[in-house]
Amino acid sequence: TPPGDSYGVLPRPCRVLVLLNPQSGSGRAVEDFQAVVQPMLADADIATTVFITERPHHAHEKVRDEDLSQWDTLVVMAGDGLLYEVVNGLMERPDWEDAMKKPLCILPGGSGNALAASINHYAGNDHVAKKKLLTNCTFILCKGLHTQMDLVSLSTASGKRLFSFLGFGWGFISDVDIDSEKYRRLGNARFTLGTLQCLAKLRVYQGRLSYLPAVPEQDTPLASKDPHSPVTNGQAGRILPPVGMGAPRALPTDSLLVPLCQPVPAHWTVVPEEEFVSVYAIYQSHLGTNLLMAPAARLHDGCIHLFYVKAGISRVALLKIFLAMARGTHLDLNCPQLCYVPVRAFRLEPWTAAGIMTVDGEVLACEPVQG
Secondary structure, three states: OOOOOOOEEOOOOEEEEEEEOOOOOOOOHHHHHHHHHHHHHHHOOEEEEEEEOOOOOHHHHHHHHOOOOOOOEEEEEEOHHHHHHHHHHHHOOOOHHHHOOOOEEEEEOOOOOHHHHHHHHHOOOOOOOHHHHHHHHHHHHHHOEEOOOOOEEEEEOOOOEEEEOOEEEEEHHHHHHHHHHHHHHHOOHHHHHHHHHHHHOOOOEEEEEEEEEOOOOOOOOOOOOOOOOOEEOOEEOOOOOOOOOOOOOOOOOOOOOOOOOOOOOOOOEEOOOOEEEEEEEEOOOEEEOOEEOOOOOOOOOOOEEEEEEEOOOOHHHHHHHHHHHOOOOHHHHOOOOEEEEEEEEEEEEEOOOOOOEEEOOEEEOOOOEEO
């Protein structure tokens, strides 16, 4: 384990609330829960309350309004979209600071199981998918160790404040994610099919991308020297509410950001190119079960792993990148249009409202955003 990782342990016996989306992935989440998960949890002395979602935002409302003290941990058995709902529901609570300390567990039940694949990877397990990944993640829950995870705070020009655990995207990757929704019954294969379709109609998106480097580039005395201590109001690793605001709902301040209506600070880097095929800011290792996008990422490295693909890339080169991403070797291709930089914060300003933006795989309106 990396230095400084500290683990909590769930109590025994343990009480969990399982939030389950019966529609996610290929629609097998309920059967898989009963066949694979339930027997393992029973052996581990874990008592379950199962809550089956009936509509979008159902889980969001449940965790926002419910007394959570009766459970030791919240388990999400679905794709990444349901965990996104849960995280943002918890952050809307008046007692969000306490609610966010309750351990969260992801069990893969969707077609996109990026966080589950990432956690399986961090745990040192072999790359697996489907039932084997589900078994591995359930075993992690049974063992009961938990640790911290970074969240990224996103602000949009229209005034939304969102909290994201996986990634923010614009352009090609987001198009694949959303265009392939109609093939979700295919499970993970939906992304392969979506990739080929989006390659056929490759588009270029225009805008400005800026970022605060995690490792100081030359002539940036203001950037922090230590890439491993997330700076949040001057304290490493703890999210603190704004000073002097006693209101229970005061969310953490975005201490690294200036308002979107102002130019980025002078010690930020502005990317000179303004035509992109894709921009993706990821904070976990995996973008999907078979996509090891950020091999260097860890659960709480205080880092946003920013990838962008400049216009001018050929379809063949782009396909090669995706094929190499299965093994995490895409950066070894030294493709001149593919850029990677670890950052603390970023801003993306599209010139027009063209293209889909996604956060943790869910659609956002296309507008200026920073995180």
